[in-house]
Amino acid sequence: MEFPAYSIIPEPNLSFEAFSQGQDIHPLRGLKSFSPYSAGINPIKSIRVAAIYPSGAFHILENLVKELHSHHVPKERKNYLEEFNGVESIFKTKIELASKEISIALNPTDIFKEGIQPYIALSEALGNAIREMARKRLDFDVLVIYLPESWASGFEHLESGFDLHDFLKATAAMQNIATQVLREGSSIRYKCRCSVMWRLSIALYVKAGGIPWKLSAIDQDSAFIGISYASRLNQHTNQFDFTTCCSQVFDADGTGLEFIAYDAAEIEARVGGNPFLSRAEMRRLMSRSLELYQRKHAGKKPLRLIVHKTTHFTRNEIDGAFDAIPGNINLELLQIVQDTSWRGIKYVDKGGQKMTDGYPLSRGVYFQIAPQAVLLWTQGNVVLNGKNFFKEGKNIPSPLLVRRFAGEGGWDRNCQAILGLTKMNWNHDALYDRLPVTLGYAHSLATTIKRMNNLINKPYEFRYFM
DSSP: OOOOOOEEOOOOOEEOSTTTTOEESOHHHHHHHHOOGGGTTSOOOEEEEEEEEETTOHHHHHHHHHHHTSEEOOSSOTTTOOOEEOHHHHHSOEEEEOOTTTSEEEOHHHHOOTTSOHHHHHHHHHHHHHHHHGGGGGGOSEEEEEEOGGGGGGSEETTTTEEHHHHHHHHHHTTTOOEEEEEIIIIISOSOHHHHHHHHHHHHHHHTTOOOOEESSSOTTEEEEEEEEEEEEETTTTEEEEEEEEEEEEETTSOOOEEEEEEESOEEEEETTEEEEOHHHHHHHHHHHHHHHHHHTTTOOOSEEEEEESSOOOHHHHHHHHHHSOTTSEEEEEEEEOOOSOOOOOOEEETTEEEOOSOOOBTTEEEEEETTEEEEOOSSBEEETTEEEOTTOSSOOOOEEEEEEEOOSOSHHHHHHHHHHTTOOTTSOOSOOSSOHHHHHHHHHHHHHTTOTTOOSSOEEGGGTO
C-alpha cells in the first residue's frame, strides 16, 4: 500500500510572562527564563497552604515548604529536568504554611476502628475534616491532604470501586476547595527532590489561580470543547442509572478552562460503557458549552469551534451539534482514538542503505490515510538543547487516529492544535502528554464526577479537580 508523503509540525512554542513575550518549547526552561504567564498581569504574592495531616506529622509539611524555597539538582530525567532554584525565583511567589490552629491533625487511633472497613473509616474522617476546613476557606488558598503509607489500607476498595483520591477531589470540589493530595511515597520519600519540587510548585501555583504558560501560536478566534461521560452503575440492578455529560471549554491557547456537568436524560445507545446522546441531548450540551464560552468572553462567539471526543459521533449527535451552533460559526467534530494498531519507524540513508538511527519518528509527524482520517504522532523524538529527546524511552510510539465527522479543509491546523494541546496539562512537569488536554482532563473529570452524589448544574473551575 502506498501512502502520500508525510508532514511534520514543529514542536509548539509556549508563551510565558505576558509582558516579556518570552517563548520556549520547554515548559520548565521557559518558567525559569521568563517566569509564569500570569506573574505580571495577576501576581500572586503568596500561596497560603493549610493541611489535613496525621498527628505528629506537621514538621514533615514544614520541611516540605522549606524544600520548595531551596535549590535542587535533578537525579532523574537529566536530559529533560531543569535545576529547581526555588519558588520565589521561578514563580515570583512564596509558599506559606498555615498555623496548626487553622489546619487539622487526625489521630489514626480515632480513625481506624475494629468492625469498620478501613476505606469507610478513612473516607468519613477525611470528608468530615474537609467540610470543617470549608468554614475556614478565607484563611488559605490550597488545602494539602497528607496521606502516610500507614493509612494505605483505606486508599481503595476493589469490590466497590472506591478510590480515595477521587473521593477527596469530589468532596473538596463541592466545597469549592482546591486540594493537593500528598502521598508519602511519591512526595515525601521520593528520591529526586528536584522532580517533586517542580511538580508540586506548578500544581500549587495553578490551584492558587495562576497561569504558568499558554500556547503561543493558535488562532485566537478558535475555541475547543472536550466531551466526556461518566456513567453510574446501579449495584442492585446492574444497569446504568444515568449518565453525566461533561463538557470542557478551552480558549484557543489552551487556557480559560471551565466545565459543566449534568445528568443526561436521553441516551440513544451504549457501546460498552460509552453512551451516545440523542439529538435533543446533544443540542442541550452544545448550547450550554457555547453559553459558557460567551459568558467568559463578554458575549463574543468564536469563529471556529472544534469538538473532541474519544468515541465516534452518531448521526443524531452531529445533527444536535449543528442545531445548537449558529451557522456563522465553523463547527468541526473530531474523534480522537488513542489505541491503534499503526506504528511508524524512521529510516535514514547511510551510505546508500536505508537504516534506523536508533530514534523514533519525530513528534508531530502526520499523514492522511482516508478522506476524513489522519494519523498523528504526539509521541516521538524532540530536539532539546541540540540533542534528541524521546520521553517514553525505548519503544515504538503509535499515533493517534483522528477522524473528522464535520468540518472541511486541510489537516495542518487541526493537527497543530492537537499537538499544542498535549502540552497544556498543568498537573505535571512533563514536556507533553499523549492526548490533548481536552481529552486528558476528561478522564480526570469523569472519574471524579462519579463520586459527586449532589451534582449541581453549574460551571466548575477545573483547578478544584486537579
